[in-house]
Amino acid sequence: MCGIVGIVGKGSVGHRLYDALTMLQHRGQDAAGIATLKGHEIRLHKGKGLVRDVFESRHMTALKGRAGIAHVRYPTAGMDDSSEAQPFYVNSPYGLALGHNGNLINTEELTQELFDSDRRHLNTRSDSEVLLNVLAHELQKQNPSRLVPAHVFKAVDNVYQRCRGAFSSIVLICGHGILGFRDPHGIRPMVLGSRETRKGREYALASESAALDAIGFELERDVGPGESVFITLDGKLHSHTSPLREELTPCIFEYVYFARPDSMLDDISVYKARLRMGQALARKILRERPDHDIDVVIPVPDTSRTAALPLAYDLDVKYREGFIKNRYIGRTFIMPGQKARKKSVRQKLNAIDLEFRRKNVLIVDDSIVRGTTSKQIIQMAREAGANKVYFASASPPVRHPNIYGIDMPAPDELIASGRDVGEIERILGADWLIYQELPDLIEACREGNDRIGQFDTSCFSGEYVTGVKDGYLEKLQQVRSDEARKQRRVSATVQLAG
Numbered sequence: 001m002c003g004i005v006g007i008v009g010k011g012s013v014g015h016r017l018y019d020a021l022t023m024l025q026h027r028g029q030d031a032a033g034i035a036t037l038k039g040h041e042i043r044l045h046k047g048k049g050l051v052r053d054v055f056e057s058r059h060m061t062a063l064k065g066r067a068g069i070a071h072v073r074y075p076t077a078g079m080d081d082s083s084e085a086q087p088f089y090v091n092s093p094y095g096l097a098l099g100h101n102g103n104l105i106n107t108e109e110l111t112q113e114l115f116d117s118d119r120r121h122l123n124t125r126s127d128s129e130v131l132l133n134v135l136a137h138e139l140q141k142q143n144p145s146r147l148v149p150a151h152v153f154k155a156v157d158n159v160y161q162r163c164r165g166a167f168s169s170i171v172l173i174c175g176h177g178i179l180g181f182r183d184p185h186g187i188r189p190m191v192l193g194s195r196e197t198r199k200g201r202e203y204a205l206a207s208e209s210a211a212l213d214a215i216g217f218e219l220e221r222d223v224g225p226g227e228s229v230f231i232t233l234d235g236k237l238h239s240h241t242s243p244l245r246e247e248l249t250p251c252i253f254e255y256v257y258f259a260r261p262d263s264m265l266d267d268i269s270v271y272k273a274r275l276r277m278g279q280a281l282a283r284k285i286l287r288e289r290p291d292h293d294i295d296v297v298i299p300v301p302d303t304s305r306t307a308a309l310p311l312a313y314d315l316d317v318k319y320r321e322g323f324i325k326n327r328y329i330g331r332t333f334i335m336p337g338q339k340a341r342k343k344s345v346r347q348k349l350n351a352i353d354l355e356f357r358r359k360n361v362l363i364v365d366d367s368i369v370r371g372t373t374s375k376q377i378i379q380m381a382r383e384a385g386a387n388k389v390y391f392a393s394a395s396p397p398v399r400h401p402n403i404y405g406i407d408m409p410a411p412d413e414l415i416a417s418g419r420d421v422g423e424i425e426r427i428l429g430a431d432w433l434i435y436q437e438l439p440d441l442i443e444a445c446r447e448g449n450d451r452i453g454q455f456d457t458s459c460f461s462g463e464y465v466t467g468v469k470d471g472y473l474e475k476l477q478q479v480r481s482d483e484a485r486k487q488r489r490v491s492a493t494v495q496l497a498g
Contacts, residue, residue: 003027073101095174102166186225371415
């Protein structure tokens with residue numbers, strides 16, 4: 001999962017790109033980068049770390065220009081080093097810099113095509129670099145004496161023919177403008193915003209509407225599935241929907257966990273979707289145990305708070321903040337390695353004993369992935385004196401890997417893979433485990449946009465909207481396992497030492 005933003009303005013955009021990136025920091029903590037266009041020169045700075053750590057005053061001073069793009073990253077299957085920080089750049093044609101959110105599922109085939117047929121060299125293992133070079137090749141094939149939007153859109157349509165998977169991307173085209181495009185299914189989000197200034201209208205593209213709010217842009221609409229948007233340097237907006245467009249199928253995990261609650265994605269309020277998740281959980285609890293003995297509902301901060309509030313209200317029990325969060329620790333979901341995740345949970349959360357002591361506590365979290373965090377939280381509640389510890393997940397069991405840009409672990413590292421709820425309950429040490437039903441989750445997210453026929457629910461259902469080639473998931477398991485990641489980190493360390 002990554003965060004992207006692009007601006008075509010009437011004045012310098014560097015600091016606004018920085019401010020927008022800070023609003024997307026939750027989408028990636030591994031690396032950050034900004035590329036701006038000054039005249040015919042693309043100025044680029046990127047590196048490992050949080051936005052505030054990557055960019056110093058001297059970097060921002062150098063990032064001049066009225067157009068630019070920015071990116072925050074966390075790694076999926078690539079190397080966890082600075083070589084894969086984005087934006088990526090190629091000098092031909094025109095000079096292109098790209099930021100990508102998502103994951104291509106035919107990277108191997110495309111890599112071979114780029115080498116054999118397109119005569120293009122790749123310097124990393126990143127699918128984003130593959131996507132950039134495919135786009136560059138398709139733009140070069142247009143071979144115009146003067147690049148116009150029709151050429152750009154034709155190139156993107158050809159990208160849709162070649163690339164499979166999820167890709168919301170923003171591209172800075174030197175001397176011409178900024179291009180944004182979203183995969184034919186609209187799996188990963190992208191929004192369009194604008195604002196009127198004395199010098200004319202400015203446009204911005206971003207992963208989430210909250211990023212637009214931070215820089216004073218009004219949300220106009222979502223970029224549709226299979227749609228490309230081209231904003232020229234003189235501030236003109238052009239759009240095109242590909243004939244390869246499919247039914248809008250956004251990733252439901254955006255609403256469960258990744259997106260900010262103050263964002264609108266595909267005309268759906270993330271905040272209201274999470275409220276409805278809590279209400280649906282309450283209905284399930286009342287169906288299964290109308291005479292429940294829950295004394296208090298306690299959320300795991302921060303993403304589950306919104307669901308926990310209406311859950312407590314509908315159960316007619318107290319809502320309390322029982323865990324205090326250390327805000328200087330990153331999201332444990334994307335921590336590298338099981339040892340680091342276990343350590344970070346205790347560093348990240350501390351229990352308030354008086355909210356647990358001698359009570360039957362219902363702890364609410366947005367999801368249960370590996371189970372590492374959930375198991376330790378339940379243990380913390382017992383150590384704080386809870387009489388009984390119940391645990392509720394606002395989403396269904398995560399049984400399958402996500403192949404569209406969310407770094408779900410290998411299947412054998414998912415606690416729900418191959419296990420029923422009773423087995424998971426015993427492993428976690430809960431007195432009662434409650435999962436959201438998938439139809440209820442879909443209904444909670446769909447309300448507000450009846451144009452959405454379906455969501456990508458692959459990590460819950462194992463159904464992949466793009467289809468999956470035989471053997472792909474098995475290869476993915478080898479790449480995503482904690483052991484494989486460990487070996488890549490060791491290999492990278494050895495190369496640096498050499």
